[in-house]
Amino acid sequence: MKITSIEIYNMDMKLAYVLTISLGSTPSAQNILIKINTDERIAGWGEGSPYSFITGETQATSIEAAKFLGKLLIGKDPTAIEENLNLINRYLPTHPSVKSAFDMAMWDILGKASNQPVYKLLGGKNRQLRTDITMGHENSVEDVQKLAQKFLDQGFNEIKMKTGRPGKTDFNHVKAVRELVGEEVHLKIDSNQGWDLAESLKNARLMEPLNLMYFEQPLPVWNLDDMVRLREKINIPVCADESVFDDKDAFKICKKGAADYLNIKLGKSGGIHTGLKINAIAESYGAKCMIGCFNESRLGLTAAAHLVLARPNMIFLDLDSALLLGEDPIIGGMKYGEKNKSLITVGEKPGFGVDLKEEYLQKWKSFKIE
Numbered sequence: 001m002k003i004t005s006i007e008i009y010n011m012d013m014k015l016a017y018v019l020t021i022s023l024g025s026t027p028s029a030q031n032i033l034i035k036i037n038t039d040e041r042i043a044g045w046g047e048g049s050p051y052s053f054i055t056g057e058t059q060a061t062s063i064e065a066a067k068f069l070g071k072l073l074i075g076k077d078p079t080a081i082e083e084n085l086n087l088i089n090r091y092l093p094t095h096p097s098v099k100s101a102f103d104m105a106m107w108d109i110l111g112k113a114s115n116q117p118v119y120k121l122l123g124g125k126n127r128q129l130r131t132d133i134t135m136g137h138e139n140s141v142e143d144v145q146k147l148a149q150k151f152l153d154q155g156f157n158e159i160k161m162k163t164g165r166p167g168k169t170d171f172n173h174v175k176a177v178r179e180l181v182g183e184e185v186h187l188k189i190d191s192n193q194g195w196d197l198a199e200s201l202k203n204a205r206l207m208e209p210l211n212l213m214y215f216e217q218p219l220p221v222w223n224l225d226d227m228v229r230l231r232e233k234i235n236i237p238v239c240a241d242e243s244v245f246d247d248k249d250a251f252k253i254c255k256k257g258a259a260d261y262l263n264i265k266l267g268k269s270g271g272i273h274t275g276l277k278i279n280a281i282a283e284s285y286g287a288k289c290m291i292g293c294f295n296e297s298r299l300g301l302t303a304a305a306h307l308v309l310a311r312p313n314m315i316f317l318d319l320d321s322a323l324l325l326g327e328d329p330i331i332g333g334m335k336y337g338e339k340n341k342s343l344i345t346v347g348e349k350p351g352f353g354v355d356l357k358e359e360y361l362q363k364w365k366s367f368k369i370e
């Protein structure tokens with residue numbers, strides 16, 4: 001099989017809920033969609049969600065990167081994923097979200113060519129999954145309680161709260177949510193690098209009685225030494241997110257003992273290929289993984305869900321981005337429960353079982369490499 005052409009789309013979508021974190025916020029989802037066409041009438045879809053604060057990519061740089069990678073891949077066998085990704089990584093060490101779109105599209109093709117869902121190709125087993133839901137920075141205790149109540153009504157039993165602000169605001173908000181939801185609901189916090197060691201320690205001490213599941217990325221990306229110190233001093237497990245993009249980061253973090261959990265995002269790892277390596281490193285170190293997302297639609301989340309089905313060491317799911325979107329351009333793929341929105345089901349169709357609604361493909365600006 002050979003790649004004959006690659007379509008690249010500016011995948012623009014509205015957000016129903018603008019999530020504000022320590023680093024800032026994005027007013028809409030400006031993603032990138034890739035379609036890889038082959039000479040065997042099989043095509044694969046992939047999505048990347050460039051998140052400038054974290055991955056250093058914008059939609060504009062991603063489109064250019066995709067054109068560049070597209071030219072490299074014309075004529076190649078899309079099912080030779082290892083070889084193709086080694087080539088991609090050699091020519092473009094950066095731009096993980098774009099690479100994740102290519103990785104996804106190639107797995108989709110391999111699945112369709114083998115008539116198997118991707119999780120099965122990876123040796124996994126289908127089951128129902130459950131995701132958490134994320135709450136951004138809100139203004140008041142009343143706001144966070146109102147939002148938490150909405151999440152409970154939607155069926156969620158795990159809430160991730162964005163923290164990382166100065167002073168006691170975050171503590172007050174987390175405490176208010178804990179009081180509202182009771183002890184049965186899991187709560188976790190994510191500071192997105194917002195605090196230094198002293199501030200992280202102060203907040204962790206305050207929040208220790210609130211029974212938190214874990215404390216995600218308290219410190220700046222590069223500061224693994226302070227993550228080690230923090231981890232030694234507090235009774236809340238520490239999860240690395242922005243500090244772990246790929247397998248090399250995972251190895252460094254595990255070797256240093258800088259985190260209890262690693263957050264894998266396809267948009268950081270450059271897709272499933274490297275996501276598998278991160279998980280293997282974490283597992284050999286005795287660490288569980290989380291799988292997260294940026295602003296992906298159900299296409300990107302479907303790929304993430306297949307990876308989770310294949311690797312049960314990924315026990316924490318934060319695959320809520322499609323719930324925050326104001327539109328759904330995807331046909332098939334992973335689905336949230338009708339009544340209980342925290343439940344995720346993945347189908348049995350070959351590849352990722354995803355298609356795109358024609359009206360969106362018509363609407364979005366696109367480029368074709370052939």
Ligand SMILES: [Mg+2]
Pocket residue numbers: 190192216217241242263292
């Ligand atoms: Mg995070």
